[in-house]
Amino acid sequence: MSITIQNLKKSFAGIVAVNDLTLAVADGTMLVLLGPSGCGKTTTMRCIAGLERPDAGTIAIGGRTVFDGEVDVPINQRNVGMVFQSYAIWPHMSVFDNVAFPLRVKNLPRDEIAARVNEMLAQVGLAELAARGASTLSGGQMQRVALARSLVMRPAALLFDEPLSNLDARLRDRLRVQLRELQTQFRITSVYVTHDQHEALALADQIAVMHRGTLLQAADPVSIYSRPASSTVADFLGYSNIFHIDARKPVDEGIEIAFAASRTVLRAAGPVPDAVEIFACIRPQDIGIALDAADASRPDNTLLGEVMLASFMGSFMQYRVRTDAGDVFEVFSNKISAEIKLGARVRLSFPRQAIHVLSS
Numbered sequence: 001m002s003i004t005i006q007n008l009k010k011s012f013a014g015i016v017a018v019n020d021l022t023l024a025v026a027d028g029t030m031l032v033l034l035g036p037s038g039c040g041k042t043t044t045m046r047c048i049a050g051l052e053r054p055d056a057g058t059i060a061i062g063g064r065t066v067f068d069g070e071v072d073v074p075i076n077q078r079n080v081g082m083v084f085q086s087y088a089i090w091p092h093m094s095v096f097d098n099v100a101f102p103l104r105v106k107n108l109p110r111d112e113i114a115a116r117v118n119e120m121l122a123q124v125g126l127a128e129l130a131a132r133g134a135s136t137l138s139g140g141q142m143q144r145v146a147l148a149r150s151l152v153m154r155p156a157a158l159l160f161d162e163p164l165s166n167l168d169a170r171l172r173d174r175l176r177v178q179l180r181e182l183q184t185q186f187r188i189t190s191v192y193v194t195h196d197q198h199e200a201l202a203l204a205d206q207i208a209v210m211h212r213g214t215l216l217q218a219a220d221p222v223s224i225y226s227r228p229a230s231s232t233v234a235d236f237l238g239y240s241n242i243f244h245i246d247a248r249k250p251v252d253e254g255i256e257i258a259f260a261a262s263r264t265v266l267r268a269a270g271p272v273p274d275a276v277e278i279f280a281c282i283r284p285q286d287i288g289i290a291l292d293a294a295d296a297s298r299p300d301n302t303l304l305g306e307v308m309l310a311s312f313m314g315s316f317m318q319y320r321v322r323t324d325a326g327d328v329f330e331v332f333s334n335k336i337s338a339e340i341k342l343g344a345r346v347r348l349s350f351p352r353q354a355i356h357v358l359s360s
């Protein structure tokens, strides 16, 4: 079932939480809402679920209008499942009883409840733990109980609000993969809230970047990651090198830009937006790094500097380099080098395509 949101607005005592948001989630896909704290992600979810009454706008689930100002379908008739950061499972009940709870509320026959719960527990890998008290479970197991309890209702849509943020990093990685598997297997239309860019890129069919209650850009992960629409979007997606540009001029096959603070000059491929405020946005893995030999030739678009930080990250090296002009760049390199260490003189190279010149 698709979800369609049009011109959604919601304020709390004068604070605009969601401001004219329009979004569509295609049937069977996952849309990830990505954005900083306070940008309106949870409020949007609560409006979809029926936990919050919007000030204006329309919401339809599976083509059925659930809110439009006049229509306001109550939460228990929207058939939407929810999984939150806090697991919200009942500690005094067994795993089985937790998952069976919503079906018992609906007064389904005992046999059907048992069959559906057991099937669901098997699918989320909890069959062996059916009789366990929920309070004895690990965080990851609790979150799978919460997921099973939502899925057992066969909801039209599932809403996830930072469901993995209370878990440790390894468990989070594993559950993220499981979640993606379950979501694609059940083809259940989902909205997933996070402020973790890795989680967003890994899970989403579509990423919607929100900022101050409005939508900045919505696209599939590869498109949004390779072509962010603005420096604010780029910032959320891990373009950690962002510099204000205050001068530009066309050169052969591109544009020459000057950094406002340092007067550093680089050449970018373009295009350059027709905006007053523009920024050079560069991903750390797109910058080349090499030791600077005194006699080396210095090709176009290179800057010299000194390594201020070198961290081994397992599959890559993370560097912080201060150029002679005073710019600080974050650089990731998958060449593990013992020579490029703290204090080393290095040469950074910037392929023209790597420099995205964007408005704010």
Ligand SMILES: Nc1ncnc2c1ncn2[C@@H]1O[C@H](COP(=O)(O)OP(=O)(O)OP(=O)(O)O)[C@@H](O)[C@H]1O
Pocket (backbone or CB within 6 Å): 012, 013, 015, 016, 017, 035, 036, 037, 038, 039, 040, 041, 042, 043, 044, 195
């Ligand atoms: N019940 C409420 N009463 C008053 N203000 C609220 C209420 N709920 C949300 N807000 C405000 O609305 C704005 C959006 O909040 P929301 O919870 O939607 O943000 P969020 O994107 O989910 O943030 P986070 O990442 O921190 O969870 C914030 O400024 C918040 O303080």
Ligand SMILES: [Mg+2]
Pocket (backbone or CB within 6 Å): 041, 042, 043, 161
């Ligand atoms: Mg929130």
